[in-house]
Amino acid sequence: xxxxxxxxxxxxxxxxxxxxxxxxxxxxxxxxxxxxxxxxxxxxxxxxxxxxxxxxxxxxxxxxxxxxxxxxx
Numbered sequence: 001x002x003x004x005x006x007x008x009x010x011x012x013x014x015x016x017x018x019x020x021x022x023x024x025x026x027x028x029x030x031x032x033x034x035x036x037x038x039x040x041x042x043x044x045x046x047x048x049x050x051x052x053x054x055x056x057x058x059x060x061x062x063x064x065x066x067x068x069x070x071x072x073x
Contacts, residue, residue, distance in 0.1 A: 012052040020050040041066050 012020075024046045028038060038046070042063060049059040 017050060017052065020052075024050055039066065 027046075028043075031038060045054070045059055045062040045066075048054045049056065054062070
């Protein structure tokens with residue numbers, strides 16, 4: 001996922017929301033091209049980020065909670 005240019009401290013501008021929508025749509029398309037799909041819970045997290053209800057850090061933390069890995073970090 002691309003880094004976000006700004007995190008919400010006030011309501012998102014339409015340009016920011018549009019950019020976030022594009023990032024999520026491209027991420028989902030890439031996942032589908034690889035034969036995967038997002039869980040409903042992950043899609044909900046993505047929508048919360050698009051709407052500015054959570055930050056990018058919260059999105060990543062939520063994804064890690066939903067899909068833990070045993071790989072070392």
